[in-house]
Amino acid sequence: MKKETRKQEIIRVASKLFKNKGYSAVTMRDVAKAMDMKAASLYNHINSKQAILQDIILNIAEEFTSGMAMVLAKDNSNVERLNALIALHVRIAVENPEGLAALNTDWMHLEEKLDYYLQLRNDYENNFRNIIANGIENNQIKSIDVEVILFSMLSTLRSLYLWLPKKGTVNQKDLTESLAQILIEGINK
Amino acid sequence: MKKETRKQEIIRVASKLFKNKGYSAVTMRDVAKAMDMKAASLYNHINSKQAILQDIILNIAEEFTSGMAMVLAKDNSNVERLNALIALHVRIAVENPEGLAALNTDWMHLEEKLDYYLQLRNDYENNFRNIIANGIENNQIKSIDVEVILFSMLSTLRSLYLWLPKKGTVNQKDLTESLAQILIEGINK
DNA sequence: GTCTATAGGACGATAGAC
């Protein structure tokens, strides 16, 4: 494990604050206070408040993009691919719940990088949708409105960051299996 | 249908802006511009920006509370109760997606009314959890971690506001049925 | 690399004319 640079520390502390109050409500003075320094000093390490948001959101968005590429690279069934995507979301949520919060609630405050982010998100959703649609075509998944299935799965997976911190230390494998069962097999007996 | 007062109009316009940028990023000058008036004039109808947020969030929170009370008043099975709660969330999301956005993303910016909101939300979640737990006890619902089921269902239902506007006019009954099938029966064939 | 000081503007809200 490499030692955390001052810049990385600022970004980590800022993402925690962003999670609690949102990007717009967090001031550079808040970040500085949490870092035990003055706001002006932050600018020796980062270029702007906006640059912090970009760093947080784009790193995670690109992690989802490469995760999806790996899922699609394997020659698995559609249901197996959905299971792999559930594991991907759980892993990223466990590793960086604060960053995920910013991605989910503050992406609209991106400025120059907004279009790039939206493109990544759109591509990801299209790939997710195609897996579901293929599953329905091949009679592996129930013939329910693709958009409703996509929405339901993504809503749950995208909300993991809200819920994980409450659980203390989480057994990643157990959670992935429970979620897979609920999202794919349902809860009815 | 009673005629909308100027105050109600301001709150409706503000909730639309809050949905797009969040409470903190929306200024009273933004609200005034959208109303085609000057910021100072808003204060003849509302007491403060905070009062607008309170009105939006607490009205919806109380609607969920009374909806839950009605579900619990009927002598139905636990699975039937879950179906009724799905219908409740769909109805409120269709009626007021902008208000739901504020409730979901800006509740932490409530000031005096924060504790009251948190109490309503906590009570609602406890009732929801008990329905699931009773269903498991009575062998109607699969024996999966109650918290994971609760989280999964609430995540989907609470995200409806993000997704409904994309669908244009929604058939409320069809959506409720699709969601019920996915959330309760699963997607696997 | 941290500080003090401050530029330059936006913020919520009020006063008072009409």
Place this chain on the structure above:
DNA sequence: GTCTATCGTCCTATAGAC
């Protein structure tokens, strides 16, 4: 009920000393 003018405060970011 809407306006103009403005108060006092806070914002991001920079300049320059140490």
